[in-house]
Amino acid sequence: MVIKVVKNLVSQEKYSLKCPNPMVPEYITIHNTANDASAKNEISYMKNNTSSTSYHFAVDDIQVIQGLPLNRNAWHTGDGKDGPGNRKSIGVEICYSKSGGAKYYAAEKLAIKFVAQLLKERGWGIDRVRKHQDWSGKYCPHRILDEGRWDEVKAAIADELSKIGGKSSASSGSGTTYTVKKGDTLSAIAKEHRVSVANLQSWNNIKDPNKITVGQKLKLKGSSTSSTKPSSKKTSYPLPSGVIKVTSPMTKGTNVRQVQNALAALYFYPDKGAKNNGIDGVYGPKTANAVKRFQSVNGLTADGVYGPKTKAKIESLLK
Incomplete structure (x- = not known):
């Protein structure tokens, strides 16, 4: 059975705020909302507020509502104005995520079926599905991650896709x-x-x-x-010892640039719109935030402070 989508699209007058760029989508990104609102309320709030944050669909236990056209981008993944998450992915919000319970799991079930439907319509496979965290490190979809079920959810989407005659993978x-x-x-x-x-x-x-x-x-x-390669890769990104933070005397220079280059190799830096990709040797708020996102994703205390544990984790991932 085809899932009907209710359209409640943002007005063209708000395109410059909510969806300013033409888009040819290549991915689908799954989110959990931060509250217990219905799909109708989620889309209404997204359309009418003055924040640039936006997404294409909200799914609750009853229906799927579309708020943005699929040929326009949405600001939903936190990976910058030119990031592939923001510029190339369809955002799907699963409602009732804050408290969970029966309504949430019904919404998640409908979202799984709907994402499979989107994949089939485009001839895509499960390899096109991402979680918000993949793009920027943000802990989202938070409920799915809290419950350790991301692989389970992806498997359920793949199973549903198979049932409706979709491709197992769009890759050749x-x-x-x-x-x-x-x-x-x-x-x-x-x-x-x-x-x-x-x-x-x-x-x-x-x-x-x-x-x-x-x-x-x-x-x-x-x-x-x-x-x-494994050994040469590590020596390509030498890392300083000691502690570096925004208030540290080591906030400028080669030591910081080494950290920035290593984070760039692991996709937590740089800023593509900045000179030299933002690698400037300054341990300011932008670098501290990149460190914090790296720590959060890798099970470390997310304090934005570069220290021995963060150094060790970066080095282990660069091996």
């Missing part, structure tokens, strides 16, 4: 290559496929990460005969 071949599309950046491709920019450069002999071309095929895995 072995998944070891990627063809560059218009608007792609190396950092976005690296983030999507869970590899580092440094490895993509090495595997594809790319000297300048800003110079990739539409149609170019990129290797997403290194040669199995290469045994030097």
Whole structure:
């Protein structure tokens, strides 16, 4: 049975605030709301407030309501004005997430069916589904994450997709290559496929990460005969010892730049709109926030302070 979508679209007068950019979607991002409102109230609030925060659909236990056209972007993933989450993904909010209970689980069940329907309509597979956390590190969808059920939810979407005759995956071949599309950046491709920019450069002999071309095929895995990469990767991002925080005397210089470069390799930095991608050797609020997001995602105390535990975790992920 096709799920009917009720449209209650934002007015074109508010496009500049809520959905200013044309979009050809490539992903679906799942969120949990921070309250217990219905889909009708969620969309009404999103449309009429003065915040830029926006999303395409809200799903409750009864219905799916659309608030933005699918050919416009939404500000819902926190990965910046040019981030692939904000610029290339359809935002789906699951209602009644704050308190949970029967209404929430009914809403989640309907959302699973609806996301599968969206995937089938576009000929996509489950590989196109993301959680908010994947884009910016924010702990969302919070209820699903709290209950440790993200893999279960994805499996349920995949199962529903199979039942309605959709593709198991939109990817072709072995998944070891990627063809560059218009608007792609190396950092976005690296983030999507869970590899580092440094490895993509090495595997594809790319000297300048800003110079990739539409149609170019990129290797997403290194040669199995290469045994030097793990150790060289770590030495490519030397990390300082000691503690660095916004009020620290070490808030400027090479030590900070080393931290910023390492965070960039793990997708928590940089700012693509800034000079040199925002890697400036200054441990200000932006860098502290990147550290905080890294800590939050990796089970550390999210205080924005670079110290021995954060250093050790970064190094373990860069091996």
